Amino acid sequence: MTRRILLVNGPNLNLLGVREPDVYGTATLADVERLTADAAAEEGFELGAVQSNHEGVLIDAIHAARTECVGIVINPGGLTHTSVALRDALTGVSLPFAEVHISDVYAREEFRHHSYLHDVAAVRVIGRGIDGYADAVRQLAALIP
Ligand code: CA2
Numbered sequence: 001m002t003r004r005i006l007l008v009n010g011p012n013l014n015l016l017g018v019r020e021p022d023v024y025g026t027a028t029l030a031d032v033e034r035l036t037a038d039a040a041a042e043e044g045f046e047l048g049a050v051q052s053n054h055e056g057v058l059i060d061a062i063h064a065a066r067t068e069c070v071g072i073v074i075n076p077g078g079l080t081h082t083s084v085a086l087r088d089a090l091t092g093v094s095l096p097f098a099e100v101h102i103s104d105v106y107a108r109e110e111f112r113h114h115s116y117l118h119d120v121a122a123v124r125v126i127g128r129g130i131d132g133y134a135d136a137v138r139q140l141a142a143l144i145p
Contacts, residue, residue, distance in 0.1 A: 002044070002045065002046045003044070003045050003046070003069075003070045003144070004045060004046045004047070004048055004068060004069045004070065005040050005045045005046070005047055005048070005069060005070065005071045005072065005073060005137065005140065005141075006047075006048045006049070006050070006061065006062075006065040006068075006069045006071075006072045006073070007032075007033060007036050007037075007047055007048065007049040007050070007072075007073045007074075007133070008049075008050055008051075008058055008061060008062065008072060008073070008074040008075070008076070009029060009032070009049075009050070009051040009074075009075050009077070010051075010052070010053075010058060010074070010075060010076040010077030010078070010079045010080075010086075011052075011053045011054075011055075011077040011078055011079060012053065012077050012078065013029055013032075013051055013075060013077050014029055014051055014053070016028050016029045016031075016032060016102075016130075017029070017031065023103055024102050024103065025102070025129055025130060027130045029051055031130065032130050032133055033047075033049045035130065035131075035133060035134055036049070036073065036133040036134060036137055037049070038134075039133070039134035039137040039138060040137050040141075043137060043138060043141035044141075045070070045137075045141060047137075048065075048068070048069065055079060055083060055085060055086065058076075058079070058086065058089075059085060059086065059089040062086075062089040062090060062092075062093055063089065063092075063093060065093060065095060066093040066094075066095065069095060070095065070144050071095055071096045071097060071098070071140045071141075071143075071144055072090065072093075072095055072096075072097040072098070073097070073098045073100060073133060073136045073137055073140060074090070074097055074098070074099060074100065074117075075099075075100045075101060075102065075133075076099070076117065080099070080101070080105075080112075080115045080116065080117060081111055081112055081114055081115065081116070082116070083116055084116060086116065086117070087116040087117055087120060090117065090120065091120050096122040096123075096140060096143050096144065097117075097121055097122060097123075097140070098121060098122065098123035098124070098125065098136035098137070098139060098140045099115065099117045099118065099121040099123070099124045099125075099126075099136075100124075100125050100126075100132050100133055100136045101125070101126045101127065101132070102127075102128075102129055102130060102132060103127060104126060104127030105126060105127070106126070106127075107127070122140065122143055123136055123139040123140050123143070125139070
């Protein structure tokens with residue numbers, strides 16, 4: 001059976017390629033999901049993908065991944081900087097996960113410098129644009145036996 005990685009994109013990432021191209025580039029969420037699926041396939045994994053603007057939907061998807069997936073790649077969007085609940089969901093399912101940020105959060109406002117996930121993520125890829133998602137899959141795949 002092919003093993004599965006879950007790609008999670010948080011609030012507002014459905015606007016990729018539609019707004020703020022100077023910060024986030026011109027690629028769309030569909031482009032991100034495609035390139036991440038391609039990178040996963042090269043590593044021998046299937047990719048499931050979810051994007052939601054609702055924290056509870058993301059948490060439910062992470063819970064479902066516990067029995068369906070072997071790892072998670074997540075760009076939590078603004079929830080990175082606010083959500084203990086998302087952190088608890090990720091630590092609760094005990095799957096290795098990669099935290100991805102398209103922009104260099106450390107070169108932006110101070111409130112983006114803190115992540116509730118940074119100390120529990122197995123992999124962090126920050127400021128590499130959308131190629132960071134493929135990097136994250138490769139680094140995560142290397143950790144999965
Ligand atoms: O750099 C990233 O990937 C972020 O996770 C993106 C979040 C932001 O709150 C984090 O600090 C860094 C925002 C996602 C919103 O995405 C948009 C995309 C296009 C247009 C508007 C928002």
